[in-house]
Amino acid sequence: MTTSPSAGRGAKRADARRNEETLLEAATQAFVASGVEVPVRAIAARAGVGIGTIYRHFPTRADLIVAVYRHQVESCAAAGPTLLRESATPSTALTRWVELFVDFLVTKRGLAETLNSDDAASTALHTFFVDRLVPVCGELLDAAADAGELGRDIEPYQLLRAVGNLCIGGDQDPRYDPRESVGLLLDGLQRRERA
Amino acid sequence: MTTSPSAGRGAKRADARRNEETLLEAATQAFVASGVEVPVRAIAARAGVGIGTIYRHFPTRADLIVAVYRHQVESCAAAGPTLLRESATPSTALTRWVELFVDFLVTKRGLAETLNSDDAASTALHTFFVDRLVPVCGELLDAAADAGELGRDIEPYQLLRAVGNLCIGGDQDPRYDPRESVGLLLDGLQRRERA
Amino acid sequence: MTTSPSAGRGAKRADARRNEETLLEAATQAFVASGVEVPVRAIAARAGVGIGTIYRHFPTRADLIVAVYRHQVESCAAAGPTLLRESATPSTALTRWVELFVDFLVTKRGLAETLNSDDAASTALHTFFVDRLVPVCGELLDAAADAGELGRDIEPYQLLRAVGNLCIGGDQDPRYDPRESVGLLLDGLQRRERA
Amino acid sequence: MTTSPSAGRGAKRADARRNEETLLEAATQAFVASGVEVPVRAIAARAGVGIGTIYRHFPTRADLIVAVYRHQVESCAAAGPTLLRESATPSTALTRWVELFVDFLVTKRGLAETLNSDDAASTALHTFFVDRLVPVCGELLDAAADAGELGRDIEPYQLLRAVGNLCIGGDQDPRYDPRESVGLLLDGLQRRERA
DNA sequence: GATGAATGAGCGTTCATTCAT
DNA sequence: TATGAATGAACGCTCATTCAT
Structure with missing residues (x-):
């Protein structure tokens, strides 16, 4: 949630944070649409990110x-x-x-x-x-x-x-x-x- | 549909019947151990029969x-x-x-x-x-x-x-x-x- | 199955011969209906005989x-x-x-x-x-x-x-x-x- | 649908492209050797890739x-x-x-x-x-x-x-x-x- | 950090063939 | 001799997970 552009080592964070938000929204939708057992791929696709990104943010x-x-x-x-x-x-x-x-x-x-x-x-x-x-x-x-x-x-x-x-x-x-x-x-x- | 155990007119029936019993027992155990979604192969293995035998007796x-x-x-x-x-x-x-x-x-x-x-x-x-x-x-x-x-x-x-x-x-x-x-x-x- | 009490060794032959005829007819029909690659089972079923009978009469x-x-x-x-x-x-x-x-x-x-x-x-x-x-x-x-x-x-x-x-x-x-x-x-x- | 080999904007494309070539060659050989009905596994084996790779590149x-x-x-x-x-x-x-x-x-x-x-x-x-x-x-x-x-x-x-x-x-x-x-x-x- | 290509275990299912009955 | 139950290799396909780029 920190949007301060000055932050220094926080720069990447903002990007990653936003990505995580996107991921969570996509997962939420996917869970609603197909249940929590929905394939990981489907979530990644919905979020428009690579499948590896999901695993980075959420190992399990x-x-x-x-x-x-x-x-x-x-x-x-x-x-x-x-x-x-x-x-x-x-x-x-x-x-x-x-x-x-x-x-x-x-x-x-x-x-x-x-x-x-x-x-x-x-x-x-x-x-x-x-x-x-x-x-x-x-x-x-x-x-x-x-x-x-x-x-x-x-x-x-x-x-x-x-x-x-x-x-x-x-x-x-x-x-x-x-x-x-x-x-x-x-x-x-x-x-x-x-x- | 006749389930009366005596009825079978074929000689082989007794054998198959026994095998079916074995299968049912194995399935019961497998269901208990792993739920009814247990792989068909696992049931076959537990029963000590080939996988085809399951399909013969229980098509679905x-x-x-x-x-x-x-x-x-x-x-x-x-x-x-x-x-x-x-x-x-x-x-x-x-x-x-x-x-x-x-x-x-x-x-x-x-x-x-x-x-x-x-x-x-x-x-x-x-x-x-x-x-x-x-x-x-x-x-x-x-x-x-x-x-x-x-x-x-x-x-x-x-x-x-x-x-x-x-x-x-x-x-x-x-x-x-x-x-x-x-x-x-x-x-x-x-x-x-x-x- | 031999009902002729007199026949000697020719008795079985007649039976087998007839069975073979049945088989050939069934195979002919099956070939027409599903091509010559039709499963052996289907031919046996059509002929109303066991699958083993086909293999006895026609090894390949x-x-x-x-x-x-x-x-x-x-x-x-x-x-x-x-x-x-x-x-x-x-x-x-x-x-x-x-x-x-x-x-x-x-x-x-x-x-x-x-x-x-x-x-x-x-x-x-x-x-x-x-x-x-x-x-x-x-x-x-x-x-x-x-x-x-x-x-x-x-x-x-x-x-x-x-x-x-x-x-x-x-x-x-x-x-x-x-x-x-x-x-x-x-x-x-x-x-x-x-x- | 763009098949122009230069176009890919992703770095990975080159790799995948080459893999696809390998796949096509393997498939060509497999088709020659065993006909186009050759099992997908055989093509994968010939190409030295996993079976999933075939399905990724060629869904059917x-x-x-x-x-x-x-x-x-x-x-x-x-x-x-x-x-x-x-x-x-x-x-x-x-x-x-x-x-x-x-x-x-x-x-x-x-x-x-x-x-x-x-x-x-x-x-x-x-x-x-x-x-x-x-x-x-x-x-x-x-x-x-x-x-x-x-x-x-x-x-x-x-x-x-x-x-x-x-x-x-x-x-x-x-x-x-x-x-x-x-x-x-x-x-x-x-x-x-x-x- | 992000990507997505690659992997391969695992699943359901079919069917030629064997062999005990 | 006839039977058909049993076998199991083989197939197409999916998807969680890894890892080189």
């Missing part, structure tokens, strides 16, 4: 995916405390936060699927999501529990995984609505006793 | 997958009416049936994932599951609704997909328990009012 | 092809002397005989092509044709030359190959007519002097 | 075949008008042009055969030949007809096919001489009346 596919979604994951993480402050109840904050997460996932074709793969690239991606979102989710769950609004104990990781899973295939199939599923899950969470 | 990957899981899906489908008869309430029957389905899915690594893929083979598999299980699930839901035990309307397909999704990655990761997720979902289903 | 593809066309090649060979006797001039006999040969070839999809291949099977086929037809063609050419009706000397093998080649692809392509080509060739043969 | 087999023969077909096409100008009579020009075509075909083992195949690659090749050579042949035929030197009407496509067919197997077999066959055919073409 995970690096690229993480980079593409970093901002949004950060936003989502940041939204937790905010929602907690601004919502009427912790439970409402939790619901709204989960909805944010779902909105994010269902608009990223193939992302939820990839979070469950077990190749090296996907594991790194998974780790990134977990590291950033589990703590936030934990705070929301704790607050709701402290307020006595939760009928059950649940680990934040368990909840995030459940929500993430429910989002898989959420586009493409008109007979399946991830939001409805997540709604049920959250209802179950708040229910005090079982039949 | 979908044929093989369906064959591998047919018995268990049929069992699951058959269990629906039985549970409905033998359980104290339709709601209990539904819960138990879903648990059967979950038990099936979580012990088949990669199966739940594959149900969400969109290549030809996976689509056939998906269709097979849907055709057999959606009607059964629908009966159970209807019975529970008629008994006033359901707090929400839900389409059987939607429920099955949600449950199936929650089972993804259910083994392998000790921090995630699909049964807990499904329990929450079912609780949410029975909940009458939302917070 | 050439054996089968030769068997299929033997009758017609023999007929063609036999027609030479007859035409020579019955035609007004040797030259007319030659023309008519070539026309017979052309009629044979253009109705056998892929046969003319195969006569030019160089794998083992095709070579055997080629040899069979040459052995039977070259002498006949030679007699006709000699007779025409003796009658002073030929403007040029030509070896019978050379002529047969030329005619055979002109027949390649004679079906299928409406823009090419082998008979016209052969007509030109024969005209050229009778022409006395060149421009 | 047809592209490769056309590339291999383009220059010579173009030369042949270009020779038509020249011969017409420089020959004593249109008929002589036609004869010489056909001889050029024959010289080309008989030195490309398997090429004439392939022109008659019907797979996608061969069809493309066929089309390329037809598109380039039929018009030229047509001009020569027209000129000869206008000069009253032709005894027969013939379509240029028909003539080219006949000549092409006569060249099949023209090497390899010392008993068959395509040039003699073509000579007869051309004689037949000029002959005014039939016996």
Whole structure:
């Protein structure tokens, strides 16, 4: 983001930085169009750069995916405390936060699927999501529990995984609505006793 | 289409039949070890047969997958009416049936994932599951609704997909328990009012 | 399978003979439908016999092809002397005989092509044709030359190959007519002097 | 589409260009040795390059075949008008042009055969030949007809096919001489009346 | 730093041929 | 003798990854 032309050793940086931006945009589009498993070539072509350039900036596919979604994951993480402050109840904050997460996932074709793969690239991606979102989710769950609004104990990781899973295939199939599923899950969470 | 094991009028059938069993076992193991997308060669190697043998018995990957899981899906489908008869309430029957389905899915690594893929083979598999299980699930839901035990309307397909999704990655990761997720979902289903 | 209790060693023969007939018919049809390169399996399927049966009767593809066309090649060979006797001039006999040969070839999809291949099977086929037809063609050419009706000397093998080649692809392509080509060739043969 | 060897603005082009040459040479040799149906792997091996390199330069087999023969077909096409100008009579020009075509075909083992195949690659090749050579042949035929030197009407496509067919197997077999066959055919073409 | 040509392992699939039944 | 199940080499093709320019 530093545009200062004077910088000296920063000169190349500006170029590289811009290239990286281009790459991220292209990857974002490619992920939307073809899923995160899209061939690297396709991303390079979309960005109008050589394939080697991708590998220079992002040695593994995970690096690229993480980079593409970093901002949004950060936003989502940041939204937790905010929602907690601004919502009427912790439970409402939790619901709204989960909805944010779902909105994010269902608009990223193939992302939820990839979070469950077990190749090296996907594991790194998974780790990134977990590291950033589990703590936030934990705070929301704790607050709701402290307020006595939760009928059950649940680990934040368990909840995030459940929500993430429910989002898989959420586009493409008109007979399946991830939001409805997540709604049920959250209802179950708040229910005090079982039949 | 005659599957009766006694029927074959040819002498060779016994041999081929046994080979097919071997193949199915190998495929089952391979699916568990590497998911249903495992290369055909790997299955052949595991079974100790030539690659052509696989193609003779199962011309498409979908044929093989369906064959591998047919018995268990049929069992699951058959269990629906039985549970409905033998359980104290339709709601209990539904819960138990879903648990059967979950038990099936979580012990088949990669199966739940594959149900969400969109290549030809996976689509056939998906269709097979849907055709057999959606009607059964629908009966159970209807019975529970008629008994006033359901707090929400839900389409059987939607429920099955949600449950199936929650089972993804259910083994392998000790921090995630699909049964807990499904329990929450079912609780949410029975909940009458939302917070 | 032998139902005649009396027959002795001739009993099996009849069966095998009939089987061979069936095979030849099936092969003939298959050759027409898909060319002589049709997979062995397809011929077996068409004949309703096992694939092993083909290999028992016809160890190589050439054996089968030769068997299929033997009758017609023999007929063609036999027609030479007859035409020579019955035609007004040797030259007319030659023309008519070539026309017979052309009629044979253009109705056998892929046969003319195969006569030019160089794998083992095709070579055997080629040899069979040459052995039977070259002498006949030679007699006709000699007779025409003796009658002073030929403007040029030509070896019978050379002529047969030329005619055979002109027949390649004679079906299928409406823009090419082998008979016209052969007509030109024969005209050229009778022409006395060149421009 | 720019084929000018100097034009490339990238440094790498020279390298790739040379590699393409190598590929074309290897393909030419492989076609001669085994026909144009030679496996792609064999061409790659002959060129000493990876199989992917072939696909990079020539996405389909047809592209490769056309590339291999383009220059010579173009030369042949270009020779038509020249011969017409420089020959004593249109008929002589036609004869010489056909001889050029024959010289080309008989030195490309398997090429004439392939022109008659019907797979996608061969069809493309066929089309390329037809598109380039039929018009030229047509001009020569027209000129000869206008000069009253032709005894027969013939379509240029028909003539080219006949000549092409006569060249099949023209090497390899010392008993068959395509040039003699073509000579007869051309004689037949000029002959005014039939016996 | 950027490029994109080259690589080659790996995939699905076909089919001639063998051989146990 | 007939069968057809089994074999496995071979093919076309894709694409992640490396590396010379």
